[in-house]
Amino acid sequence: MKRLQDKVAVITGGGSGIGAATAALFAQEGARVMVVGRNEEKLRKTVQAINQEHVSYTVADVSQVEDTQRYLREAVERHGGLDILVSNAGIQGEFRPISDIPVESFDSVMAINVRGTWLAIKYAFPELQKRGGGSIILTSSAGGLGGMGISSPYVTSKHAVVGLARAAAIDGAPHRIRVNAVCPGPVDNDMMTNVERTLGAGNEAAIREWVAGRVPLKRFASNEEVARLNLFLASDDSSYCTGGAYPVDGGWSSSLP
Numbered sequence: 164m165k166r167l168q169d170k171v172a173v174i175t176g177g178g179s180g181i182g183a184a185t186a187a188l189f190a191q192e193g194a195r196v197m198v199v200g201r202n203e204e205k206l207r208k209t210v211q212a213i214n215q216e217h218v219s220y221t222v223a224d225v226s227q228v229e230d231t232q233r234y235l236r237e238a239v240e241r242h243g244g245l246d247i248l249v250s251n252a253g254i255q256g257e258f259r260p261i262s263d264i265p266v267e268s269f270d271s272v273m274a275i276n277v278r279g280t281w282l283a284i285k286y287a288f289p290e291l292q293k294r295g296g297g298s299i300i301l302t303s304s305a306g307g308l309g310g311m312g313i314s315s316p317y318v319t320s321k322h323a324v325v326g327l328a329r330a331a332a333i334d335g336a337p338h339r340i341r342v343n344a345v346c347p348g349p350v351d352n353d354m355m356t357n358v359e360r361t362l363g364a365g366n367e368a369a370i371r372e373w374v375a376g377r378v379p380l381k382r383f384a385s386n387e388e389v390a391r392l393n394l395f396l397a398s399d400d401s402s403y404c405t406g407g408a409y410p411v412d413g414g415w416s417s418s419l420p
């Protein structure tokens with residue numbers, strides 16, 4: 164028996180990286196999956212690569228109320244309900260000391276990473292209740308468990324995501340809705356490539372080596388290593404886990420100063 168047989172899962176940020184790997188793994192485990200993002204081309208590629216019936220996409224901006232209501236409604240209409248939400252869409256924001264970051268830049272990180280996550284939970288709850296419960300997984304970060312310099316909007320937003328998992332887990336418990344956060348360290352994908360380019364244009368390899376050197380396991384995670392934690396939290400294997408914040412970071416958060 165597959166671990167997510169006939170479950171319906173919505174995955175935001177599913178056009179790339181962790182979200183795309185999670186969509187592929189969930190589909191392999193029998194789930195009906197809808198991926199959500201702003202870039203249609205990326206979403207189409209994710210769906211084509213999985214190449215399975217009952218895997219689809221919709222274009223939406225997770226920071227918008229109407230878009231959130233619509234993508235959840237579309238999932239329910241296409242698949243008859245909702246069992247799993249992976250609220251994973253996120254942006255990095257600017258790398259600068261706090262005094263040099265424009266207010267608008269802080270606001271845009273909070274709008275996507277925090278408001279978008281809160282909206283997804285708010286509007287997913289009634290649908291999960293109709294199914295007698297379900298699992299919500301929020302992508303936070305190792306930066307949601309400890310401080311990092313020149314990343315104040317991102318670190319603030321990812322701490323808020325951990326808080327949201329804890330608060331929503333308590334609201335969800337009477338309805339058998341579990342809510343957990345995953346906290347990846349550096350992952351080998353587009354987001355980290357952009358970070359390397361931003362922090363050290365022309366010197367990306369040195370930046371990468373420096374970041375990997377701070378991880379006790381001395382390497383980045385793959386998208387699939389994070390997806391496997393998402394699968395555990397989505398499935399009944401984690402039936403007694405709620406309100407948790409789970410590092411998948413090669414030991415990074417346990418070694419933060």
Ligand SMILES: NC(=O)c1ccc[n+]([C@@H]2O[C@H](COP(=O)([O-])OP(=O)(O)OC[C@H]3O[C@@H](n4cnc5c(N)ncnc54)[C@H](OP(=O)(O)O)[C@@H]3O)[C@@H](O)[C@H]2O)c1
Nearest residue numbers: 176179180181200201202224225252253304347349350354
């Ligand atoms: N990569 C890392 O090292 C790392 C480490 C810790 C945590 N994380 C977190 O992991 C999550 C997934 O990121 P990733 O690593 O897989 O990098 P990624 O490839 O950049 O994925 C981020 C995804 O979020 C989507 N997104 C951004 N803003 C959106 C919006 N307003 N509405 C809808 N979708 C939006 C993007 O899709 P569109 O371009 O289509 O909008 C993209 O597919 C993020 O929350 C990130 O903060 C990443």
